[in-house]
Amino acid sequence: MSWRKPADRLLVHAIVQAFRGDAERSFVQLSTASPHAWEKTEYWINTSGLAFYFLDQVTALGIADAVHPRVFQRLRANLRKNKVRAAAMFREFVGLNAAFRSAGVTYFNHKGFTLCPHACPFPEQRHQLDFDFVVDRKHLESARECLESRGYRLSAATQKTWEFKAGNYARRNWDLYSMGTSRSVELHFGNGSENANDERLQRISNWTWAGLEYPALAPADQLIGQALHLFAHLRGENTRPAWVLEFRRHIISRRDDCAFWVTVRQLAADRKYAATALGTSILLASQLFGRCAPPEFERWAVSSVSPPVRLWVERYGVDAVLADFPGTKLFLFLEAEIERLEARPAKAVRTRLLPMHPGRTVFMARASETRAERMDRLWAQGRFMLFRARFHLVEAGRYLTERHGWKRALLRQRAGSAGAPQAGREMTNRKQLNDNFGPTSV
Numbered sequence: 001m002s003w004r005k006p007a008d009r010l011l012v013h014a015i016v017q018a019f020r021g022d023a024e025r026s027f028v029q030l031s032t033a034s035p036h037a038w039e040k041t042e043y044w045i046n047t048s049g050l051a052f053y054f055l056d057q058v059t060a061l062g063i064a065d066a067v068h069p070r071v072f073q074r075l076r077a078n079l080r081k082n083k084v085r086a087a088a089m090f091r092e093f094v095g096l097n098a099a100f101r102s103a104g105v106t107y108f109n110h111k112g113f114t115l116c117p118h119a120c121p122f123p124e125q126r127h128q129l130d131f132d133f134v135v136d137r138k139h140l141e142s143a144r145e146c147l148e149s150r151g152y153r154l155s156a157a158t159q160k161t162w163e164f165k166a167g168n169y170a171r172r173n174w175d176l177y178s179m180g181t182s183r184s185v186e187l188h189f190g191n192g193s194e195n196a197n198d199e200r201l202q203r204i205s206n207w208t209w210a211g212l213e214y215p216a217l218a219p220a221d222q223l224i225g226q227a228l229h230l231f232a233h234l235r236g237e238n239t240r241p242a243w244v245l246e247f248r249r250h251i252i253s254r255r256d257d258c259a260f261w262v263t264v265r266q267l268a269a270d271r272k273y274a275a276t277a278l279g280t281s282i283l284l285a286s287q288l289f290g291r292c293a294p295p296e297f298e299r300w301a302v303s304s305v306s307p308p309v310r311l312w313v314e315r316y317g318v319d320a321v322l323a324d325f326p327g328t329k330l331f332l333f334l335e336a337e338i339e340r341l342e343a344r345p346a347k348a349v350r351t352r353l354l355p356m357h358p359g360r361t362v363f364m365a366r367a368s369e370t371r372a373e374r375m376d377r378l379w380a381q382g383r384f385m386l387f388r389a390r391f392h393l394v395e396a397g398r399y400l401t402e403r404h405g406w407k408r409a410l411l412r413q414r415a416g417s418a419g420a421p422q423a424g425r426e427m428t429n430r431k432q433l434n435d436n437f438g439p440t441s442v
Helices: 009-018 023-031 035-047 052-062 067-100 137-147 199-203 221-232 241-253 258-268 273-290 295-303 305-319 331-339 349-353 372-417 422-437
Strands: 106-111 130-136 155-157 160-164 181-186 207-211 213-216
Touching: 009 035, 009 052, 009 273, 023 052, 023 258, 023 305, 035 052, 035 067, 052 067, 052 221, 052 422, 067 106, 106 199, 130 137, 130 241, 137 160, 155 207, 155 372, 199 422, 221 273, 221 305, 241 273, 258 273, 273 295, 305 331, 305 349, 305 372, 331 349, 331 372, 349 372
Parallel strands: 106 213, 130 181
Antiparallel strands: 106 130, 155 160, 160 181, 207 213
């Protein structure tokens, strides 16, 4: 297994640029990349989640010849494999839903397949890793029994989430798109308060696919959920560019639905971080792929983002999202500003830069594990721990290098805000929005 494969930065930006729809410019940028650059960047294409969206985009633009032939053929082969994998996962999805319904569980499907078709045209274009369900607290044990009857076992638990795994997670030939035997389910419940349910259970909608219906988030809740998911990952090490693209496509699919945007604003007003998450996600999507939101909604959402958070998005957002797997430590600047704005005690940066614990176990043992499988699993876990240790050391150095520049940028921003009248600041913000992102594009 190999995790560390730094991508060619110019090619990464050319791949992202292709989603803006300029066929001529994209052809030049992609076709001039060397074979070595393509080989270096192929791993990033897959771990970014953009692989099959990119394949679809260059095909639609008529510039497939700009992609290195070997990489293009591997993308097509991987798409065929992922189609088989997605079909198998959908069968499991159907089975899980049937089990919950038979047991009388109150729940809804979260993310995953329910993002089709408004955020993702076809399931095989996403690299889905697990199944997420939001469950009524009263039915948690029933849901657990359903999962255990299908071979799942509880592997981790918090106040908000139970994670279940099944199958074998240790594989000698690691392939993102292979079938494998591993399966993972997360049950989400409430907000961490005792006996408090997720209020979205009161607004369950139906998602229809292949002529059948499944409980899912209400449309407005789903967009807010995507934004909150993005914002949560921005406050951590790794954010997939595909999540940003899917958020943008969801916005475009609802762009002319005025009632939808009214509902989004109403629901966002009652949920912590929702408005900030929407504004941050729109800013980031605009930087990467072009503006997309209705102008009035964009103004409202962006105005909900505090100046330090917006400064972080503009200064580090693209680098954080397009970073090589497994991400960066640049999120610590953002997290420190959120803690300061909320007047919360700051967490020790040192422990987050260089954590002393060995990290979580990612390769679970099986009850009937053979000796060879056990050695395989321990070897993979050991390599993973070394990989994480290297990541912490390298990114700690990068964080320390960037810290002085970030503090200076914050001081300049605060000095500018203190010296500018309110009306002038508002006009400047609107001008910056237009200068940075250009006209709204669909």
